[in-house]
Amino acid sequence: MLYREAGQFKTSYAADQQIFPILQDRVGIAVIAAIALGVLPLVATEYLTTTILIPFLVMSIAAIGLNILTGYAGQLSLGTGGFMATGAFAAYKLSTAFPDLNIVFVFLGSGVITAFVGVLFGIPSLRIKGFYLAVATLAAQFFLLWLFNKVPWFTNYSSSGVISAPPRAIFGDIMVTGSSAHYTAKYLFLLVFVGFLALAAKNLTRCHLGRAWMAIRDMDIAAEIIGIKPLQTKLSAFAISSFYCGIAGAAWAFIYTGSVEPLAFSIEISFKVLFMVIIGGLGSILGSFLGAGFMVLLPVILTNAPHILGLNIPVDMISHLEYMIFGALIIFFLIVEPHGLARLWQIGKEKLRLWPFPY
Amino acid sequence: MIFKKLALAAVGATLAASALSVAPAQAQENGQFVPGLVYRTGPYAPGGIPWADGFADYVSLLNARDGGINGVPLVYEECDTAYNNDKGVECYEKLKGKGPTGGASVQPLSTGITYALMDRVRADKIPMITSGYGRADASDGAVFEWIFTAPVTYWAGADAIVQHIEAQEKSLKGKKIALVYHDSAFGKEPIKTLQALAEKDGFKLDLFPVPHPGLEQKATWLKIGRQLKPDWVIMWGWGVMNSTAIKEAAAVGFPMNKFVGVWWSGSEVDVRPAGMDAKGYLAAQFHGAGANYKVHEDILKNLYEKGKGASDRDKVGDILYNRGLISAVLMAEGIRTAMTKYGNKPMTGEQIRWGLENLKLDDAALDKLGLKGLMAPLQLSCKDHEGGGKVMIQQWSGAAWTPVSDWITPRRDGFLTEMYKESAAQYAKEKNITPRTCN
Structure with missing residues (x-):
């Protein structure tokens, strides 16, 4: 009933090929965009914005990046943290070397640099597959962090090895990084960035490149036989995935925390992003957002829940409970729906289509 | 059936709630x-x-x-x-x-x-x-x-440790000092000070970074104990890295009374796991x-x-x-x-x-x-946010920490203060901060 597309006729190719072919979806997206752009900046408190919304958006970019590589192109990667670190340090070097460069170009530039690094570490993927590739990308994770820790040039010879985001403005004097930046400005800037990146990713996966990725993922030999070049296809997946991860790393350092040391992008981040992709749904842009939301929001809700309920639990107990409940929920969701939250939503949509008269 | 489950859940929830919510946090409005x-x-x-x-x-x-x-x-x-x-x-x-x-x-x-x-x-x-x-x-x-x-600060701590070593050795010229540090922002803090002191006092400084969390230090200590053989080892460690280092140092026979940890490497939880091996180990402290x-x-x-x-x-x-x-x-x-x-x-x-x-x-x-x-x-004061604190060296007797030095005053005037100022000025430039004037 709610999702019935009966009566929605498509009279042009453009209408047939649009991202959201169903009217209800378009309305839903418009409502979400309106809330995110219009309502949240007005009502969200500083706590909500800086500790939930901003990390959620940053991790969404990283999850989209890994989803392109792992979900669409089928190349398992554990180097996400290393690529994010590359993005953060590239952005830092770019913005300190060229103080007048607009922050948008700093972010894009750091993405491009990370893309090159990603291609470099993607080369082994032509010869090794599956779990073995995961181990090879692990090398990227450890090598890159070691490099940023070891070579003081990357941190502008800071004695502690910590980089901190210089204050930068967009459109004249609206600060979006640094301490004087208002949290709403940071949030809106990041939101627009995420919007464009998500749209680009969605379209990439629908064009010939995305189809080539999926062909390689599903059966690489068959893909090669029908004329898809594995070299270009796999390396383009690595490049574009790293581009996204690089921007995520730059946003993490510049907008979210404001200062990072290489240790912040440890292997735990790589696993966290991988879990986001798996829980959200492999091969789904929506899934990247759902997964990021799950992994970012749930721990915060779990730590604050006892307080909201008025229970007086010692903080260490809360932390332990958080780990236990969070772990249990991950297992629960994976048992209920191994294809992730995106698949759950899809099933829900099909149910809604028949509701209230299932047959 | 459903009712039974619900009842069970309700009983469980009540039990859990009564066990946990002893007293809700008292909100004192005027505190x-x-x-x-x-x-x-x-x-x-x-x-x-x-x-x-x-x-x-x-x-x-x-x-x-x-x-x-x-x-x-x-x-x-x-x-x-x-x-x-x-x-x-x-x-x-x-x-x-x-x-x-x-x-x-x-x-x-x-x-x-x-x-x-x-x-x-x-x-x-x-x-x-x-x-x-x-x-x-x-x-x-x-x-x-x-x-x-x-x-x-860490820089003052590093200076105080070197002062203590100098007091024991009479002269630092030609001595070898190794720094074993946690490879993070924390562990890297003393390097600059120690390098400046090495140049000033003429000792040789060797750096040994230990990756987080610090459980793997065998190679580090083999190199220190068998090849480098430094006169003193300074440690900037935290957590499990400390007791691991003490155990490894004992395994290569490095004398504990030439091994000084910073205050984060000098608590009971660091030395107790190493047992009697840790006896004689030194640590800098800013309190008793x-x-x-x-x-x-x-x-x-x-x-x-x-x-x-x-x-x-x-x-x-x-x-x-x-x-x-x-x-x-x-x-x-x-x-x-x-x-x-x-x-x-x-x-x-x-x-x-x-x-x-x-x-x-x-x-x-x-x-x-x-x-x-x-x-x-x-x-x-407005200018000095460190306040002139002092450092003492304590030794682990196997059961308790006992002071082995008086309060050591770090050499701030003309040395550390200058370094603070120089580094802070660089930070201010990077962050576009105009330093305020303190009178």
């Missing part, structure tokens, strides 16, 4: 809110728990014995950071606005979280006290208006050990005898417990000083900053607080 960024979980919890207990006990003591500070009760709330930077930021954002005047001061007990909060405290006007950790150049109060490094001070008497009498202590009774007086206690003292005395100017009501962050900048803890003041001998006298 001074004190945020506690602690870590009682995570990889560094063994060090975080005693610190948090010491801090909590001192706050409880002020409330139980004196009814707060000048009649204003302290409302203390903890948030667990697990030594994780993101969680630290989340905790800070959660707690900073509570109470009638917001958080009094933050003490994150983590160099990483300190860095992450540095910009935020400036924007929110909340003082951050980083006693014996964090960014050393933050001692320059002209640039770092909101950060206090009292009583000592043990529970033989007046303040501990008060804590035991007012809290532990009434069953209100945060820790176990026999843990009172541990190194890290005392450090937490001193951290709470600095905050409390900052508030008390601020009240002399602004009146006896909850203070805002800005007022507390004034209090801290005018804080003077001389011998008489320390005696009054029951802290005489536990820490060295301090005096802070």
